[in-house]
Amino acid sequence: xxxxxxxxxxxxxxxxxxxxxxxxxxxxxxxxxxxxxxxxxxxxxxxxxxxxxxxxxxxxxxxxxxxxxxxxxxxxxxxxxxxxxxxxxxxxxxxxxxxxxxxxxxxxxxxxxxxxxxxxxxxxxxxxxxxxxxxxxxxxxxxxxxxxxxxxxxxxxxxxxxxxxxxxxxxxxxxxxxxxxxxxxxxxxxxxxxxxxxxxxxxxxxxxxxxxxxxxxxxxxxxxxxxxxxxxxxxxxxxxxxxxxxxxxxxxxxxxxxxxxxxxxxxxxxxxxxxxxxxxxxxxxxxxxxxxxxxx
Amino acid sequence: xxxxxxxxxxxxxxxxxxxxxxxxxxxxxxxxxxxxxxxxxxxxxxxxxxxxxxxxxxxxxxxxxxxxxxxxxxxxxxxxxxxxxxxxxxxxxxxxxxxxxxxxxxxxxxxxxxxxxxxxxxxxxxxxxxxxxxxxxxxxxxxxxxxxxxxxxxxxxxxxxxxxxxxxxxxxxxxxxxxxxxxxxxxxxxxxxxxxxxxxxxxxxxxxxxxxxxxxxxxxxxxxxxxxxxxxxxxxxxxxxxxxxxxxxxxxxxxxxxxxxxxxxxxxxxxxxxxxxxxxxxxxxxxxxxxxxxxxxxxxxxxxxxxxxxxxxxxxxxxxxxxxxxxxxxxxxxxxxxxxxxxxxxxxxxxxxx
Amino acid sequence: xxxxxxxxxxxxxxxxxxxxxxxxxxxxxxxxxxxxxxxxxxxxxxxxxxxxxxxxxxxxxxxxxxxxxxxxxxxxxxxxxxxxxxxxxxxxxxxxxxxxxxxxxxxxxxxxxxxxxxxxxxxxxxxxxxxxxxxxxxxxxxxxxxxxxxxxxxxxxxxxxxxxxxxxxxxxxxxxxxxxxxxxxxxxxxxxxxxxxxxxxxxxxxxxxxxxxxxxxxxxxxxxxxxxxxxxxxxxxxxxxxxxxxxxxxxxxxxxxxxx
Ligand SMILES: Nc1ncnc2c1ncn2[C@@H]1O[C@H](COP(=O)(O)OP(=O)(O)OP(=O)(O)O)[C@@H](O)[C@H]1O
Ligand SMILES: [Mg+2]
Numbered sequence: 054x055x056x057x058x059x060x061x062x063x064x065x066x067x068x069x070x071x072x073x074x075x076x077x078x079x080x081x082x083x084x085x086x087x088x089x090x091x092x093x094x095x096x097x098x099x100x101x102x103x104x105x106x107x108x109x110x111x112x113x114x115x116x117x118x119x120x121x122x123x124x125x126x127x128x129x130x131x132x133x134x135x136x137x138x139x140x141x142x143x144x145x146x147x148x149x150x151x152x153x154x155x156x157x158x159x160x161x162x163x164x165x166x167x168x169x170x171x172x173x174x175x176x177x178x179x180x181x182x183x184x185x186x187x188x189x190x191x192x193x194x195x196x197x198x199x200x201x202x203x204x205x206x207x208x209x210x211x212x213x214x215x216x217x218x219x220x221x222x223x224x225x226x227x228x229x230x231x232x233x234x235x236x237x238x239x240x241x242x243x244x245x246x247x248x249x250x251x252x253x254x255x256x257x258x259x260x261x262x263x264x265x266x267x268x269x270x271x272x273x274x275x276x277x278x279x280x281x282x283x284x285x286x287x288x289x290x291x292x293x294x295x296x297x298x299x300x301x302x303x304x305x306x307x308x309x310x311x312x313x314x315x316x317x318x319x320x321x322x323x324x325x326x327x328x329x330x331x332x333x334x335x336x337x338x339x340x341x342x343x344x345x346x347x348x349x
Numbered sequence: 350x351x352x353x354x355x356x357x358x359x360x361x362x363x364x365x366x367x368x369x370x371x372x373x374x375x376x377x378x379x380x381x382x383x384x385x386x387x388x389x390x391x392x393x394x395x396x397x398x399x400x401x402x403x404x405x406x407x408x409x410x411x412x413x414x415x416x417x418x419x420x421x422x423x424x425x426x427x428x429x430x431x432x433x434x435x436x437x438x439x440x441x442x443x444x445x446x447x448x449x450x451x452x453x454x455x456x457x458x459x460x461x462x463x464x465x466x467x468x469x470x471x472x473x474x475x476x477x478x479x480x481x482x483x484x485x486x487x488x489x490x491x492x493x494x495x496x497x498x499x500x501x502x503x504x505x506x507x508x509x510x511x512x513x514x515x516x517x518x519x520x521x522x523x524x525x526x527x528x529x530x531x532x533x534x535x536x537x538x539x540x541x542x543x544x545x546x547x548x549x550x551x552x553x554x555x556x557x558x559x560x561x562x563x564x565x566x567x568x569x570x571x572x573x574x575x576x577x578x579x580x581x582x583x584x585x586x587x588x589x590x591x592x593x594x595x596x597x598x599x600x601x602x603x604x605x606x607x608x609x610x611x612x613x614x615x616x617x618x619x620x621x622x623x624x625x626x627x628x629x630x631x632x633x634x635x636x637x638x639x640x641x642x643x644x645x646x647x648x649x650x651x652x653x654x655x656x657x658x659x660x661x662x663x664x665x666x667x668x669x670x671x672x673x674x675x676x677x678x679x680x681x682x683x684x685x686x687x688x689x690x691x692x693x694x695x696x697x698x699x700x701x702x703x
Numbered sequence: 704x705x706x707x708x709x710x711x712x713x714x715x716x717x718x719x720x721x722x723x724x725x726x727x728x729x730x731x732x733x734x735x736x737x738x739x740x741x742x743x744x745x746x747x748x749x750x751x752x753x754x755x756x757x758x759x760x761x762x763x764x765x766x767x768x769x770x771x772x773x774x775x776x777x778x779x780x781x782x783x784x785x786x787x788x789x790x791x792x793x794x795x796x797x798x799x800x801x802x803x804x805x806x807x808x809x810x811x812x813x814x815x816x817x818x819x820x821x822x823x824x825x826x827x828x829x830x831x832x833x834x835x836x837x838x839x840x841x842x843x844x845x846x847x848x849x850x851x852x853x854x855x856x857x858x859x860x861x862x863x864x865x866x867x868x869x870x871x872x873x874x875x876x877x878x879x880x881x882x883x884x885x886x887x888x889x890x891x892x893x894x895x896x897x898x899x900x901x902x903x904x905x906x907x908x909x910x911x912x913x914x915x916x917x918x919x920x921x922x923x924x925x926x927x928x929x930x931x932x933x934x935x936x937x938x939x940x941x942x943x944x945x946x947x948x949x950x951x952x953x954x955x956x957x958x959x960x961x962x963x
Contacts, residue, residue, distance in 0.1 A: 539821040546804070
C-alpha cells in the first residue's frame with residue numbers, strides 16, 4: 054500500500070467515525086419518534102461553539118471542557134425535545150417536521166447573532182496535534198483518536214441498549230409506541246434519554262470535528278448533519294450498527310472520491326445525496342433495516 | 350359567484366391596477382423593490398404551497414427550482430457583447446455564447462427547464478414519504494446548486510452572472526404574479542385540484558378512489574417547479590445578478606415560513622403572508638442596526654437579530670397557531686363582509702334581509 | 704353452479720408480515736349478483752384479505768382473478784378503475800373536505816380532460832365537470848346526504864360518515880363492492896336499516912357485494928354464502944345455515960371469547 058493511500062484510508066476512517074457518531078443520534082430519534090431531527094446538525098454546531106468557548110475563552114483544561122460540553126449539549130437536546138417536539142407529539146407529522154426545521158433555523162440564526170457569523174478558529178490542543186510516523190507517513194494523533202473513541206462509545210451504547218433497563222424501554226418504545234405506553238413505560242423519560250444520548254454523541258463528534266477541521270461557524274452543522282442523516286439511512290434507519298456502517302461508507306467514499314477522482318472534488322457534497330437517492334430507490338430500508346408494511 | 354361578489358372582485362382588480370400604476374409612477378425605487386419582492390415571493394410561496402399545502406408532499410426543493418429559472422434568465426438575457434466581461438475567468442461555452450433571448454422567452458424557458466428537472470427528480474423521490482421526501486428534495490436542491498457552481502462555462506461558477514438587464518419592472522412582476530394566482534386558483538378548484546387534496550388528506554383512500562398517486566404527485570410537483578422557475582427568473586432579473594450562494598436551501602425555509610404562517614392549503618393566506626413576511630423582513634431591518642436611546646445602547650439590536658426574530662416567529666406559529674392565518678380556508682367576500690360589518694357602526698342595508 | 708363465471712376468484716392467496724401469516728392459502732369465489740360475507744374473530748385476517756384484493760398489499764403467494772383477468776400485483780387505483788370499490792373498517796374519508804368534494808373526487812378517475820384543459824376550463828372539461836356534478840347530485844340525493852353536502856366530512860355524525868363512504872365508493876361505478884364492517888358501531892335498529900340499504904343499493908346499482916361483518920344478524924340475513932377465517936385459515940364456507948351449525952366456527956368464536 055502506498056503511503057498516500059494509507060493517509061487517505063486513515064482520513065476516511067476518521068471522517069467515517071465522526072459521521073457515525075452523529076448518525077447514531079439521528080437513528081435513535083428516528084427509531085423512537087419516526088421523525089428526522091432536522092436540528093441535530095445544529096446541535097452539533099452548538100456543541101462546537103461550547104467547546105470553543107470552554108477551551109479558548111474560559112481556558113478550561115480540555116478533558117474537563119469536553120465533559121462539560123457533552124453535558125451541556127445533552128441538556129440542549131433535551132430542551133429542544135421538551136419545548137419544540139413534545140407539544141406536537143400528537144399533531145400531524147408535518148407539524149413536527151416543520152418544528153424541527155424551525156429549531157434548526159433558530160439555532161443557526163441564534164449562533165450567527167450571538168457568536169457572529171465570522172468563522173472562529175478552534176483552539177489547537179497539543180496532545181491531538183502531535184503526529185506519529187507510520188510507514189513513512191506522519192499522521193496526527195486525532196486521526197487515530199476519533200475511531201478509537203467511536204468504537205468505545207459504540208460498545209458502551211450497545212451495552213446500554215441491550216443490557217440495561219433503559220435500553221429495554223427504548224427498544225420497546227421503538228418497536229411499538231402504544232403498547233409500550235400501555236405497559237407502563239414512561240415514554241417521556243425514554244424520549245428525553247434518547248435525545249440526551251444522541252446529543253451527547255453529537256457533542257463528542259463536534260469536539261473531534263473541531264480538532265480535525267479547526268473552524269467553527271454557524272452553518273457548520275448543516276452539511277455534516279445532512280450527511281449523517283444520509284449515513285443513518287444507508288445503514289438502515291433505526292439501527293445503531295447500521296448508522297455506524299453508513300457513516301464509514303460515506304466517510305471513506307467521500308475521501309476516496311476526492312483522492313482518486315480529483316476532478317470531481319467540487320461534487321464532494323453531491324456524492325452523499327446521490328448515494329441517498331440510490332439507496333432510497335434500490336434498498337429503501339437501508340443495509341440493516343427491516344421491511345415493514347403500513348397497516349391499513 | 351354571486352353577482353354582487355363578481356362586481357366586488359372586478360372593483361378589487363381595478364383597484365389593484367390603479368395601485369400598481371400609481372406605485373410605478375410615484376413610489377421611490379426602494380419601496381417599488383420591496384413590493385416587487387413581495388410579489389415574487391407570492392409566486393414562489395404559492396407554487397410551494399401547491400406542492401406542500403394542497404398535495405401534502407413535504408418538498409424542500411424550491412430553492413433549486415428557483416435557481417434554474419434565475420440562471421436561465423441570467424444566461425440568456427445578458428447581452429452577447431457583454432458576456433466576455435461577465436465570464437472573464439472562463440469564456441462562455443460556444444454553443445450558447447451567441448444565443449440571446451428576449452426576457453419573456455427566457456422566463457418561460459426557465460420555468461420549463463425547472464419543470465423538466467422536477468419531472469426527472471420526481472420519478473425517484475415522489476415515491477418516498479414525508480421526511481424522506483423532504484431530505485431527498487433538499488438534497489436535489491443542493492445538487493442543482495453544486496452543479497451550477499461547477500459548470501463554470503455555462504453559469505460562470507461561483508462568480509455568478511452579473512449585468513442581467515433589469516427588464517422585470519413592476520408590471521412584469523405583478524402581471525406574472527396575477528397570472529400565477531389565477532392559474533393556481535383555477536387548477537385547485539378543478540377536478541385535478543380535488544385529486545391533489547384527496548392525496549393530501551389520505552393517500553390510501555385517494556388511491557382506493559382510483560387516483561393514480563404517482564402521476565398526480567408528479568403533476569403537482571412539476572407545476573409547482575414551473576412556477577418556482579418563473580419566480581426565480583423574475584428574482585434574477587430584479588436583482589440584476591445571480592450567484593449560487595443566493596440559492597442555498599435555507600432560502601426554501603423562507604417560503605416555508607410564508608406558507609406556514611398563511612396556511613398550508615390556502616391561496617389567499619399565502620398571498621397575505623408573502624406580503625407580510627417579505628415586507629416585514631425589509632422593514633424590520635432596523636433590528637440589525639445598533640439602536641441607542643440617548644447614550645444608552647439597547648443591547649439586543651445588532652446584526653442577525655432580525656433573523657432570530659423570524660425564526661422565533663416560525664416556532665411560535667408551529668407550536669401555538671398551527672393552522673396559520675387561514676388554515677385551508679380561503680378569504681371570500683362573505684367573510685370580508687362579516688369582518689367589515691363588525692367594524693362599521695351602521696349595519697349594511699339589506700345585508701341581513703336576504 | 705359450475706358454469707357461472709365468478710366475478711372474483713382468489714387462488715390460494717397468502718399474506719405474511721415478517722414472521723406472522725395473516726392470511727394463509729385463501730381461495731374464495733364470488734359470483735355476479737351475489738352477496739357474500741367474510742367473517743371470523745378479531746385478527747383473523749379479514750381486512751388483510753380485502754387489502755390484497757384491492758391491491759393495498761401484494762399477496763406473498765397466490766393469484767387474484769377479477770372478471771377473468773389476473774389483477775394480482777396491480778395498484779389499488781387500477782383495480783378501482785377495473786370496477787372494484789371498497790370502504791374501510793376505520794372510515795377513511797377526506798376529513799377536511801366537504802361531502803360534495805368527497806364524492807366528486809371519486810369521479811376523477813373517469814375524467815378524460817388533461818390538467819391544462821381542466822385548469823383553463825376548456826369546453827370539453829366544462830361538459831365533463833357538469834356531467835360529473837349531475838351524477839354526484841343523484842347519489843347525494845339517493846343517499847340522503849343533500850342537507851350535509853357542504854359540510855366537512857369529519858363534522859358528520861358517525862352513521863352518516865359510513866353512508867358517505869359507501870356513496871363515495873359507488874361514485875367510482877364499481878361492479879364489485881367490498882364493505883369492511885359497514886355496521887361497526889351501529890345499534891340493532893341502525894344495523895337493521897343498513898341490511899335493507901345494502902340489499903337496496905345492490906339491486907339498484909346492479910352490484911356484487913362482498914362484506915366483512917361482526918353483526919351476525921346482518922350477515923345471516925343477507926349473505927348467500929359465507930367464508931369463515933380464523934388465524935388466517937379458512938375454517939368453513941357455506942350458506943348461513945351451514946355456518947351457524949358448524950362446530951369449528953362455534954369453537955373459533957367461543958375460543959376468542961374465553962381469551963378476552
Ligand atoms: N401491515 C401489517 N403489518 C404487520 N402485521 C399486520 C399488518 N396488517 C395486519 N397485520 C396482522 O395481521 C393479522 C390480521 O389482521 P387483520 O386486520 O386482517 O384482521 P381482521 O380479521 O380484519 O380483524 P378485525 O376483526 O379486528 O378487523 C393481525 O394479527 C394483524 O396484526
Ligand atoms: Mg378488519
